[in-house]
Amino acid sequence: MKKIKKIKIKINGKIKSIIQDSNLSMVLKNLKIPLNKVAIELNEEIIDKKKIDRIKLNKNDKIEIVHFIGGG
Amino acid sequence: MVNLKKDSLIIAKKKFNSRLIVGTGKYKSMSECAKAIKLSGAEIVTVAVRRVNISDKNKPLLMDYINPKKITYLPNTAGCFNSKEALRTLRLAREIGGWKLVKLEVLGDKKNLFPDMIETLKSTEDLAKEGFKVMVYCNDDPLMAKRLENSGAEAIMPLAAPIGSGLGIQNKINIQIIRKQTKLPLIIDAGLGQASDATIAMELGCDGVLVNTAIAKAKKPFEMALAFKNAVIAGRQSYKSGRIDKILMGNPSSPSKGII
Numbered sequence: 397m398k399k400i401k402k403i404k405i406k407i408n409g410k411i412k413s414i415i416q417d418s419n420l421s422m423v424l425k426n427l428k429i430p431l432n433k434v435a436i437e438l439n440e441e442i443i444d445k446k447k448i449d450r451i452k453l454n455k456n457d458k459i460e461i462v463h464f465i466g467g468g
Numbered sequence: 469m470v471n472l473k474k475d476s477l478i479i480a481k482k483k484f485n486s487r488l489i490v491g492t493g494k495y496k497s498m499s500e501c502a503k504a505i506k507l508s509g510a511e512i513v514t515v516a517v518r519r520v521n522i523s524d525k526n527k528p529l530l531m532d533y534i535n536p537k538k539i540t541y542l543p544n545t546a547g548c549f550n551s552k553e554a555l556r557t558l559r560l561a562r563e564i565g566g567w568k569l570v571k572l573e574v575l576g577d578k579k580n581l582f583p584d585m586i587e588t589l590k591s592t593e594d595l596a597k598e599g600f601k602v603m604v605y606c607n608d609d610p611l612m613a614k615r616l617e618n619s620g621a622e623a624i625m626p627l628a629a630p631i632g633s634g635l636g637i638q639n640k641i642n643i644q645i646i647r648k649q650t651k652l653p654l655i656i657d658a659g660l661g662q663a664s665d666a667t668i669a670m671e672l673g674c675d676g677v678l679v680n681t682a683i684a685k686a687k688k689p690f691e692m693a694l695a696f697k698n699a700v701i702a703g704r705q706s707y708k709s710g711r712i713d714k715i716l717m718g719n720p721s722s723p724s725k726g727i728i
Contacts, residue, residue, distance in 0.1 A: 408519040428525045435517075435563035440556075442563050460519065462560050464530050466501055467516025467546050468491035468631065468658075468680035 403455040414453065421449035423459070434463045475704065477676055479512075479653050480569055480601035480622045482540075486511045487670070488700045489542065489655065491680025495689065498533040504683055505534060508693040514544045514571055514678065517557050517564075536565065542603065544571040549584070551591040558595060570595070571625070571657075573605040581631040581658075585612050589619055596620025605657050608642040610649060617652055624652050625678065628669065629659030632681045636665040640672060647673040663692070663699035670703025671711070 401416040407427070414423055420438065424431065436443045437460040443451065453459075476483040490510040495501035505513055513534060521527050534541075543561030548554040551574060558570045572591055576584030583606055595602045596619065603623035604616050613624050626646060629635035636659065637643060647654055656669040657678040666677045679696055686692035 408522050410522065427522050429520065429522075430529070433529060433531050433564065434520055435560040437560065442559055445563075460560075461522065462517050462564075463520050464515040464541060464543065464561075464564065465518045466492035466495060466498070466530060467518075467544055468493045468514055 403453070405453055405455070405457045405459065407459045408461055418453050419449055420451040420453060420459070423453065424448060424461070427461075429461055434461050436461050475708070477653065479603065482569070484511045484540075486697075486700075487676035487704060488666070488696055489514065489676055489678040490683060490693070490696075491544075491678065492530065492534065493546075493680055494684035498528050498530060500689060501684070502533040504689045504693040505539065507690050507697070508683065509697045510539070512540045512542050514542045514546075514680070516544055516546050517561050540569065541567060542569060542571050543567050545573050547575070548573065549575050549578075549587075551587045551594070554587070554591045555594060558600060559598075562600070568599060569601045569603070569622070571603045571605065583607055583627070585609070589615055592616055592619040592621050603653075603655070608639045608646070610642060610645045613646045614649060617650055621652065623655055623675075624650055625655045625657035627658040628656050628665065631658040633659050634661030634682060635659050636661050637668055637672070640668070643669070643672050643674065663695035666696050666699040667703035667706070670700055671707050673707055676700070 402413045403416050404411055404413055431445055439458050476485060477487045486509045488508055488510050489512045490505050490508050491514045492501050545554040545557045548557055554572060554574050561567050574584050574587040574591055575581050592602050592604055601622045603625055604621045605625045606612055606616055608626040616624055628637040653675040655676040655678055656674050660666055660679050660682050669677045677700060683689055683692045683696060
């Protein structure tokens with residue numbers, strides 16, 4: 397059986413192992429991120445949420461997922 | 469009687485009936501925060517942009533408690549100490565759901581939380597160029613307020629005192645000078661401690677006040693939210709009514725004619 401290759405990426409400062417060739421959409425789905433309530437950065441660039449299934453992730457990619465919380 | 473219904477607060481061409489803006493930080497829970505906002509009558513609330521907690525997927529979300537379709541979210545750059553961080557934060561905020569009306573706050577010192585006005589000016593200019601409508605937290609310096617206006621700010625938001633200090637308005641003269649020189653919405657932001665501080669701000673001619681800690685950390689936040697609502701209305705009504713001149717000596721209220 398062919399072994400599934402994994403790569404390491406960082407999401408919100410935490411290292412995560414994901415299957416190689418995953419796209420951003422799959423990763424966000426696994427994390428159950430409510431897309432209409434967040435913004436996403438990939439390597440410090442804002443991502444158009446409509447295009448996430450076309451974005452392939454690479455080793456050491458840094459993803460930031462933010463939302464609104466209480467603040468002054 | 470003053471018709472306060474027609475006396476709307478207009479920011480970036482948007483009309484608001486309430487002149488009280490409330491922060492959503494420091495509450496014990498999101499439901500407490502939502503109830504306090506309802507009681508305050510605020511139509512604008514400030515919110516912060518932070519990382520989603522990816523390990524606790526069931527954590528409650530602010531948007532589930534405060535409906536952004538009913539209450540205007542004002543994304544804030546609290547916690548940013550330079551222009552780069554502030555711009556990054558607000559670009560992300562815009563991406564969440566198209567927010568263009570934002571509050572810029574670039575801090576310069578971790579202890580007193582005073583704004584770094586050089587970074588603030590630079591950020592205001594950049595954000596305005598990108599199409600943001602920027603409400604700007606600033607110090608109470610009339611010259612800086614003027615520069616902000618020239619840099620494309622939509623509202624000037626001078627501090628009353630350091631953020632969260634509860635000291636009330638420390639520099640009434642400066643606030644009055646800023647009032648005289650600007651036609652932009654002037655909103656006191658930060659440092660209020662009790663409802664009467666809001667009344668004073670409104671009586672100085674401010675267009676609104678922004679309060680967070682004074683409500684969230686009051687022993688009874690719901691009652692304090694209501695007190696601030698009434699205080700802002702009272703102050704605005706008092707300002708619009710035209711106060712009497714101050715004189716040094718007494719001036720009897722009853723006529724002297726006909727004294728027995």
